[in-house]
Amino acid sequence: MEEELETKLLVDVARLDPEGETLEGEVDIVDLDEPFVKPFGGVRYRLTAQLFGTELLVRGHLEQDFDLVCSRCGETFDTTIKVDDFTASVEVSEKQDFADLTTDARESIILALPTYPLCDEDCPGIAQKVERPADDRWGALDGLKVD
Numbered sequence: 001m002e003e004e005l006e007t008k009l010l011v012d013v014a015r016l017d018p019e020g021e022t023l024e025g026e027v028d029i030v031d032l033d034e035p036f037v038k039p040f041g042g043v044r045y046r047l048t049a050q051l052f053g054t055e056l057l058v059r060g061h062l063e064q065d066f067d068l069v070c071s072r073c074g075e076t077f078d079t080t081i082k083v084d085d086f087t088a089s090v091e092v093s094e095k096q097d098f099a100d101l102t103t104d105a106r107e108s109i110i111l112a113l114p115t116y117p118l119c120d121e122d123c124p125g126i127a128q129k130v131e132r133p134a135d136d137r138w139g140a141l142d143g144l145k146v147d
Contacts, residue, residue: 072125
């Protein structure tokens, strides 16, 4: 049986070490309804979270696997989208137990998606099969003599 992934990226600020701590895991937060961009698995994260007064600063790495459609040849291919410089700053209060980073992480992954995905940098695109019918209208000019 497959394990269900969390659907929110939450930081437990009530229990967070004052010196900061590393958070790792996987969450299912990218739910696109797009035929050419299909996420699979969850967003894997490795983040460092630290409180500075009432500000929670989170930095780290995110990655998500996708099935994309090549913009040149139209074939589907798998790729991993990585965000190595994820940063989020959240204002928290003393009464707040959790900080929700779901929207920030989701947007970072979506913004890292390529505008024109390519299965390979050297992808030649769709093979063109052009068959031209014989056109002998110009054949009359072959016998023309010009002085």
